[in-house]
Amino acid sequence: MRIPHRHLSRREAERLLDDPAGHGSALGSALAAAAGPAQPGELGREDAAAAVFQRTAMVPSPGDSPAVVPVSRSGGRAALRAVVATSAVVALATGGFALAGSADLPHIPGLPGQASDRATESAAKDPQSSEASSTSDTPGDEASETGGAGSSGPGTSGSSTSGPGASGTGTSGPGASGSDRPPSSSTTTSASPSSSTPTPPASTSSPTRNLHGVCRAFQATDHSANGKSLDSTAFAALADAAGGADRVAG
Amino acid sequence: MLAGDERAFRTVYRAVHPPLLRYLSVLVGRSEAEDVASEAWTQAFRDLDRFTGDADGFRGWITTIGRNRALDHLRHARRRPSDERTVEEMVDLLDDADVEGDTLGRVTSDAALALVASLPPDQAEAIMLRTVLGFDAVTAGQILGKSPGAVRAASFRGLRQLAKKIDRHP
Numbered sequence: 001m002r003i004p005h006r007h008l009s010r011r012e013a014e015r016l017l018d019d020p021a022g023h024g025s026a027l028g029s030a031l032a033a034a035a036g037p038a039q040p041g042e043l044g045r046e047d048a049a050a051a052v053f054q055r056t057a058m059v060p061s062p063g064d065s066p067a068v069v070p071v072s073r074s075g076g077r078a079a080l081r082a083v084v085a086t087s088a089v090v091a092l093a094t095g096g097f098a099l100a101g102s103a104d105l106p107h108i109p110g111l112p113g114q115a116s117d118r119a120t121e122s123a124a125k126d127p128q129s130s131e132a133s134s135t136s137d138t139p140g141d142e143a144s145e146t147g148g149a150g151s152s153g154p155g156t157s158g159s160s161t162s163g164p165g166a167s168g169t170g171t172s173g174p175g176a177s178g179s180d181r182p183p184s185s186s187t188t189t190s191a192s193p194s195s196s197t198p199t200p201p202a203s204t205s206s207p208t209r210n211l212h213g214v215c216r217a218f219q220a221t222d223h224s225a226n227g228k229s230l231d232s233t234a235f236a237a238l239a240d241a242a243g244g245a246d247r248v249a250g
Numbered sequence: 251m252l253a254g255d256e257r258a259f260r261t262v263y264r265a266v267h268p269p270l271l272r273y274l275s276v277l278v279g280r281s282e283a284e285d286v287a288s289e290a291w292t293q294a295f296r297d298l299d300r301f302t303g304d305a306d307g308f309r310g311w312i313t314t315i316g317r318n319r320a321l322d323h324l325r326h327a328r329r330r331p332s333d334e335r336t337v338e339e340m341v342d343l344l345d346d347a348d349v350e351g352d353t354l355g356r357v358t359s360d361a362a363l364a365l366v367a368s369l370p371p372d373q374a375e376a377i378m379l380r381t382v383l384g385f386d387a388v389t390a391g392q393i394l395g396k397s398p399g400a401v402r403a404a405s406f407r408g409l410r411q412l413a414k415k416i417d418r419h420p
Contacts, residue, residue, distance in 0.1 A: 013405065031377070033361070034382050035382040036359045042267065052288075056292065
């Protein structure tokens with residue numbers, strides 16, 4: 001049965017959209033065909049997707065996994081230095097906010113302060129290109145942008161360049177920071193300026209998620225790097241969750 | 251799946267991926283849709299700890315991610331791909347197949363998708379989200395950044411166009 005288009009009312013259109021197959025028209029059949037059962041070819045990349053899922057999403061969720069932060073081992077000092085290096089990497093990814101809070105950070109191979117400055121400058125100078133290169137895709141990204149902008153007040157340490165800049169830096173940042181950690185860390189940690197206040201993470205969910213990101217950044221870092229900026233806010237949150245700075249292991 | 255269970259992931263993937271792929275193919279063309287969908291999944295895995303919600307919420311979430319990836323893709327390609335087949339050929343394909351039957355084959359599905367893809371993008375998207383992905387006007391509006399009324403209007407215009415295309419070729 002064909003329904004001439006001139007007879008298609010809005011009400012009829014809604015019925016068609018709700019139940020194309022039940023409409024009994026050629027148009028309904030065409031729409032039903034478009035929504036037909038999955039074809040084998042459409043699932044050809046399932047195994048590949050599952051492999052990526054295993055690699056990317058198997059990091060235990062924050063709620064049930066204090067084990068994300070490994071418990072202590074004897075080499076506490078080395079671990080602390082590694083975490084400091086991590087916070088510097090996080091600082092790079094987030095526009096240098098944490099690095100600015102640690103003036104006595106020595107020049108570390110692979111983590112030069114100049115690189116951080118350049119990253120911060122470029123993010124600040126050229127917000128347009130940062131935004132263009134950022135992957136402002138998900139509702140979550142928008143949330144992190146909002147959080148970043150909100151955190152640029154006097155309360156946060158250093159020159160937070162806010163979410164968009166940080167996220168843009170994160171996209172191209174790993175090269176500058178000399179780290180091979182995956183973009184996931186920077187994406188997740190880009191929200192950290194908004195919550196890395198001196199107070200420990202409370203019951204809200206976003207600090208936990210940020211902590212998760214910091215922890216992932218930590219795990220992906222070259223732990224042999226040196227550093228001693230122990231008062232980084234990003235680190236403080238991580239150490240708090242671990243039950244003390246000396247309980248964070250590399 | 252949110253806890254990292256691969257079996258759960260595969261269940262979700264088999265339900266979510268085919269419609270997502272069809273929607274993306276209307277946006278970026280069949281040849282690119284798989285890559286765009288893979289990018290969307292990868293990003294979803296990465297940001298999984300940010301997601302809260304139920305199964306429908308997840309479908310909406312990954313569809314939004316996929317759409318943004320597709321729009322990024324189009325911005326780089328600077329054009330929307332078009333099917334080289336004519337509308338008449340697609341309608342022929344639809345007519346040749348047993349569209350009233352229970353088994354709707356790949357050819358039929360492809361031809362129907364190509365017909366929808368021949369519509370202006372806003373109409374094609376609205377129809378895909380409403381029918382193939384099964385979202386209501388409110389959810390589709392959230393994904394498209396439009397009001398539900400605008401989604402209803404776009405899908406209505408699209409349906410009239412489709413009906414014309416099919417009518418014109420009895």
